[in-house]
Amino acid sequence: xxxLNRQIVLNEIPSGRLASEHxxxxxxxxxxxxxxxxxxxxxxxSLDAANRAWMQGATxxxxxxxxxVMAGGALAEVVESRAAGLKPGDLVFADTGWQEYxxxxxxxxxxxxxxxxxxxLLSVYGVTGLTAYFGxxxxxxxxAGETVVVSAAAGAVGSIVGQIARLKGARVVGVAGGEAxxxxxxxxxxxxxxxxxxxxxxxxxxxxxxxxxxxxxxDNVGGDVLEACLFNMKLHGRIACCGAVSQYDGAPPPHGPRxxxxxxxxxxxxxxxxxxxxxxxxKDAALSELREWVKSGELKVxxxxxxGLENLPxxxxxxxxxxxxxxxxxxxx
Amino acid sequence: xxxLNRQIVLNEIPSGRLASEHxxxxxxxxxxxxxxxxxxxxxxxSLDAANRAWMQGATxxxxxxxxxVMAGGALAEVVESRAAGLKPGDLVFADTGWQEYxxxxxxxxxxxxxxxxxxxLLSVYGVTGLTAYFGxxxxxxxxAGETVVVSAAAGAVGSIVGQIARLKGARVVGVAGGEAxxxxxxxxxxxxxxxxxxxxxxxxxxxxxxxxxxxxxxDNVGGDVLEACLFNMKLHGRIACCGAVSQYDGAPPPHGPRxxxxxxxxxxxxxxxxxxxxxxxxKDAALSELREWVKSGELKVxxxxxxGLENLPxxxxxxxxxxxxxxxxxxxx
Numbered sequence: 114x115x116x117l118n119r120q121i122v123l124n125e126i127p128s129g130r131l132a133s134e135h136x137x138x139x140x141x142x143x144x145x146x147x148x149x150x151x152x153x154x155x156x157x158x159s160l161d162a163a164n165r166a167w168m169q170g171a172t173x174x175x176x177x178x179x180x181x182v183m184a185g186g187a188l189a190e191v192v193e194s195r196a197a198g199l200k201p202g203d204l205v206f207a208d209t210g211w212q213e214y215x216x217x218x219x220x221x222x223x224x225x226x227x228x229x230x231x232x233x234l235l236s237v238y239g240v241t242g243l244t245a246y247f248g249x250x251x252x253x254x255x256x257a258g259e260t261v262v263v264s265a266a267a268g269a270v271g272s273i274v275g276q277i278a279r280l281k282g283a284r285v286v287g288v289a290g291g292e293a294x295x296x297x298x299x300x301x302x303x304x305x306x307x308x309x310x311x312x313x314x315x316x317x318x319x320x321x322x323x324x325x326x327x328x329x330x331x332d333n334v335g336g337d338v339l340e341a342c343l344f345n346m347k348l349h350g351r352i353a354c355c356g357a358v359s360q361y362d363g364a365p366p367p368h369g370p371r372x373x374x375x376x377x378x379x380x381x382x383x384x385x386x387x388x389x390x391x392x393x394x395x396k397d398a399a400l401s402e403l404r405e406w407v408k409s410g411e412l413k414v415x416x417x418x419x420x421g422l423e424n425l426p427x428x429x430x431x432x433x434x435x436x437x438x439x440x441x442x443x444x445x446x
Numbered sequence: 447x448x449x450l451n452r453q454i455v456l457n458e459i460p461s462g463r464l465a466s467e468h469x470x471x472x473x474x475x476x477x478x479x480x481x482x483x484x485x486x487x488x489x490x491x492s493l494d495a496a497n498r499a500w501m502q503g504a505t506x507x508x509x510x511x512x513x514x515v516m517a518g519g520a521l522a523e524v525v526e527s528r529a530a531g532l533k534p535g536d537l538v539f540a541d542t543g544w545q546e547y548x549x550x551x552x553x554x555x556x557x558x559x560x561x562x563x564x565x566x567l568l569s570v571y572g573v574t575g576l577t578a579y580f581g582x583x584x585x586x587x588x589x590a591g592e593t594v595v596v597s598a599a600a601g602a603v604g605s606i607v608g609q610i611a612r613l614k615g616a617r618v619v620g621v622a623g624g625e626a627x628x629x630x631x632x633x634x635x636x637x638x639x640x641x642x643x644x645x646x647x648x649x650x651x652x653x654x655x656x657x658x659x660x661x662x663x664x665d666n667v668g669g670d671v672l673e674a675c676l677f678n679m680k681l682h683g684r685i686a687c688c689g690a691v692s693q694y695d696g697a698p699p700p701h702g703p704r705x706x707x708x709x710x711x712x713x714x715x716x717x718x719x720x721x722x723x724x725x726x727x728x729k730d731a732a733l734s735e736l737r738e739w740v741k742s743g744e745l746k747v748x749x750x751x752x753x754g755l756e757n758l759p760x761x762x763x764x765x766x767x768x769x770x771x772x773x774x775x776x777x778x779x
Contacts, residue, residue, distance in 0.1 A: 335707045357711065376719075
């Protein structure tokens with residue numbers, strides 16, 4: 114085991130778009146755990162649009178500051194334990210940050226099963242899968258026969274949302290950027306239709322794809338696509354507000370979408386924001402349903418694994434530009 | 447009974463602010479009912495911000511067009527009936543439009559009790575009171591001890607919302623325009639605090655009035671006040687979207703409030719749009735609770751009655767400018 118720890122530090126909070134110069138790779142001494150702590154070695158770091166949102170200010174976690182090791186969740190292995198209930202070799206999902214080694218309190222860490230492939234612990238059986246599951250079913254509440262639209266539909270969460278909606282009997286329309294992603298949605302992931310938001314008038318394209326209107330919209334992006342959906346919602350439609358990736362990479366936008374609150378009133382819409390942790394008391398039931406769907410082949414898991422800690426910055430920058438299909442992560446050991 | 451019918455016609459759909467030249471008073475022959483219809487004489491016409499929204503496009507009713515008799519609900523008396531179940535002298539609340547006499551199908555009209563004062567049928571026991579009741583209790587769902595904010599707090603709906611919230615044990619903060627209205631809220635209607643949105647930084651004033659944040663916001667206005675509330679909402683807060691009066695008198699606004707959907711996600715907010723008709727199956731229970739509060743003196747009813755059909759245009763223009771306190775209506779007979 115190396116005595117050194119490679120870390121990616123956030124140099125400064127970007128004022129415009131995130132770029133590689135906002136990060137630097139540093140080497141520091143490997144930390145050692147105190148009583149109650151564990152030394153973790155990162156295996157796979159999860160890349161999430163929220164990583165960028167953390168730079169904009171306090172969200173559901175405190176804001177990042179320049180000079181911090183970049184924050185992020187990872188699947189990690191216990192190397193040394195001074196905490197009860199954890200032993201070397203145990204797998205945990207933890208807020209390690211972008212580094213090889215980290216020291217964290219053992220309290221609050223839960224041992225994950227050593228499944229095959231391990232990467233599924235970050236995708237369908239991790240925050241990603243649970244976000245899709247609870248956001249769609251608890252906030253969107255689709256009924257069989259209803260029309261569900263999801264944005265960032267080929268992304269980590271979106272690709273699972275659309276498939277769960279289909280499994281629950283809904284008609285599913287995905288919004289994604291570019292022909293290749295749209296083709297993937299309908300040909301491989303079972304979407305009924307796809308709308309390419311880069312191809313022009315999204316509001317009109319959604320009207321064509323959802324002639325009777327949208328019952329449920331799972332919003333990963335905010336901005337123009339949210340606005341286009343608001344204008345196409347049906348009476349009593351529901352919007353699950355999961356994220357706003359279109360708005361993270363730069364200064365916070367000066368305005369929100371048109372139609373707020375006018376269309377919310379006249380169409381009697383419900384918008385529900387959620388953060389997956391709020392549902393963790395029902396995690397086990399969700400994981401068991403997800404597992405059945407994966408085993409039966411009804412739910413396809415798409416992952417995008419990049420190798421090497423040094424590639425974390427470009428992996429996040431690329432994710433914000435929409436280059437990934439499915440769950441993006443970086444293998445760091 | 448006059449053979450003539452005085453009517454207020456909407457000359458054209460205003461592109462900017464509504465003004466008296468958008469209306470004209472005309473005289474036409476008094477209409478006569480066919481089989482199944484009744485001839486109604488209007489008593490009190492209800493003035494509502496929604497009247498202006500109907501000019502912007504289809505809402506929960508079809509859009510108005512230039513040349514139409516201006517639409518509006520009124521308390522009216524049956525003069526002649528060719529419909530089963532209705533007889534001369536019966537009182538009804540009906541979509542008569544701005545005119546002395548109207549002919550409507552009897553089906554769908556419900557006879558109202560001849561209470562004293564009759565005007566309460568348009569305020570606390572009408573659409574106004576029921577909107578406040580269901581919007582607050584079903585969409586806002588305040589719990590005792592929570593902080594409830596209501597905008598247009600001295601208006602027809604707002605003045606009732608704040609009082610119901612107080613009766614349910616909440617701490618109540620009203621947002622209104624000007625010192626006089628704010629004083630009325632705290633001195634006469636039992637609000638715990640008032641914020642004058644004309645006095646400057648509403649977001650900061652709300653933070654001072656609600657140091658622990660807002661649990662429930664009853665939104666009558668949209669726009670800047672909605673934005674200021676979004677930034678002050680507590681985790682898991684609820685916003686009842688009732689209307690957007692700040693946005694009706696002119697072209698629809700080019701943008702929505704900032705913080706949508708970002709703050710909805712990170713604060714796990716729920717926004718629920720509603721239209722009171724959706725709750726009419728539970729109307730009787732609501733009216734009975736409202737009646738008890740009024741009789742016991744716990745709920746004060748504020749009304750603003752203007753005399754004369756010819757004053758309808760200026761009454762609506764003034765309402766949009768926020769000049770009324772409580773429920774505004776025009777006595778037409």
